[in-house]
Amino acid sequence: MRNYLQFVLKEKRLLSFGFTFTFFSSFGQTFLISLFVPFFLSDFNLSNASFGSIYSVATLASAFTLPFIGKWIDYLPLKKFSLLVAMGLMIAAFTVSVSWHVAILFIGLLLLRLAGQGLSSHTAQTAMAKFFRLQRGKALSIANLGYPIGEAILPLMITALIPILTWRGAWGGISLAIGILLIPFVINILSGKTEELTTPESATDDSEASPADYSIVLTDIRFYLLLPAVLLPAFWITGLFLYQVSIAEQLGWSATLIASAFVAFAGARIISSLGVGPIIDKLSARQLFPYYMLPIGSGFLVAYFHPGPWSAFAYMFLLGVTMGFGSNLKSALWAEMYGEDSVGTIRSLFSALMVFSTALSPFLMGWLLDNSIAMTDILLSAFITVIIGTLMAMLAFRKQLWG
Structure with missing residues (x-):
């Protein structure tokens, strides 16, 4: 402190x-x-x-x-x-x-x-x-x-x-x-x-690459390996939050309970955001990024089994942890990968893709619910995508891809 x-x-x-x-x-x-x-x-x-x-x-x-x-x-x-x-x-x-x-x-x-x-x-x-x-x-x-x-x-x-x-x-x-x-x-x-x-803050240059533009990023295999991990948390949270009443009904939680659990989400986001900052400065974003989706994956599992009212708070808390981690890690990662001089260009590309994904999420979630797909099946699918995205991110940071 x-x-x-x-x-x-x-x-x-x-x-x-x-x-x-x-x-x-x-x-x-x-x-x-x-x-x-x-x-x-x-x-x-x-x-x-x-x-x-x-x-x-x-x-x-x-x-x-x-x-x-x-x-x-x-x-x-x-x-x-x-x-x-x-x-x-x-x-x-x-x-x-x-x-x-x-x-x-x-x-x-x-x-x-x-x-x-x-x-x-x-x-x-x-x-x-x-x-x-x-x-x-x-x-x-x-x-x-x-x-x-x-x-x-x-x-x-x-x-x-x-x-x-x-x-x-x-x-x-x-x-x-x-x-x-x-x-x-x-x-x-x-x-x-x-x-x-x-x-920029005076220091020795710790970036991995010279300033990049869209063409360089789009020809970088790491971009495609990291993309699922970048997009999945916001994609799933947008859809799940929009249909939180359906989640509550199917999992045996009251609407009041799931609304109260947003306190856990906000608290976790603040705590994890503040906590991860010094760790990024010490270890670097690239070492932490592949694992930042593990809390949200754990949250999906908690909701999947939904053992009691407390699980609503645990579910929301774990989602908040990943959101707090991600908002810091991603911006730091682009600076490490492509240099500070082009972080705005690179970040705007990823931000646009994220907005696209969050726009599609309500359509998909609504279609699944309209077709009577159980919320537990949706949560299990979300968990599987998180595991796949984590493995792809780990592959993106293999030494061979970083030259």
Whole structure:
């Protein structure tokens, strides 16, 4: 803890920048947008299926756009890129608030997914991975605390605001908050000693390769071996969380119990995120990455056997551990594999693929449930994919593939 505190005090400007952007990414995340779904269905006369299709297409469109925009963080000053992202998020929230037609709502959702879930997260994690070498793991751990804190605080605030302001007023308030809080914050925090915030932490170069682009990555066999491990946790968690009521019913858990277990998920995510940071700095991300899915695999097994109410908390806790590990390990790994100078380009590619996978997950999960596939069979299948992904990741880090 002393090392963490000293590090935070020394690097408080850039760390607070990363934390703030992960926190504000919440406005483009499914957990927050889902709070407004009943109002979207009512005001735009949409069915659950039709809104689900609109949301999935918006998510896929944002995923397709992300690599083309995300790579510019490697070429533009951090301040300029960050301001563009913040303004995009502000415009997205405003667009949703004034949407008078379903087509305008679609544009607003697309911009929210792109600027929020996509670019805000991308900006924070790329900045941490790019500008910290010796303490990259700790930097990512601290910045990524914005995710669980947003998950814990914002739903309560939004549900309290909607009855007072209406759902449109709530989105207008979000847009205003971004305009008067996030944008001035970026201007202030990245002003002054700009050289410190545009030059990576001085250290001997510990990257494995010279700066890379998409063509180099797509011809790298390690990319394909690592891809399942990168995508599977978010893929399964998106689908399982979306249909958590079905999980509760089939496994004998109450809806209240599974909702309460989200506390275990958030707590595990915070603990594992903070805990893995110093280990990354000591051992490197490549040594840890092949094993980071083992907790989520164990969680699937716990839910598969579902021995009692306590298993809901163990299931959610283990899922949270992998999510906490993964958010730090992946950004650090791209810097180790391809160099800090192109971490934004590489990360935007993987982020886009992850968004694609999370867009497809609800379709697959819904189809399986509609066809009466038992939740235990789904959980067992998820466990098998985790084992396969782990073995492929272990193969990716064989010495022969690293030259």
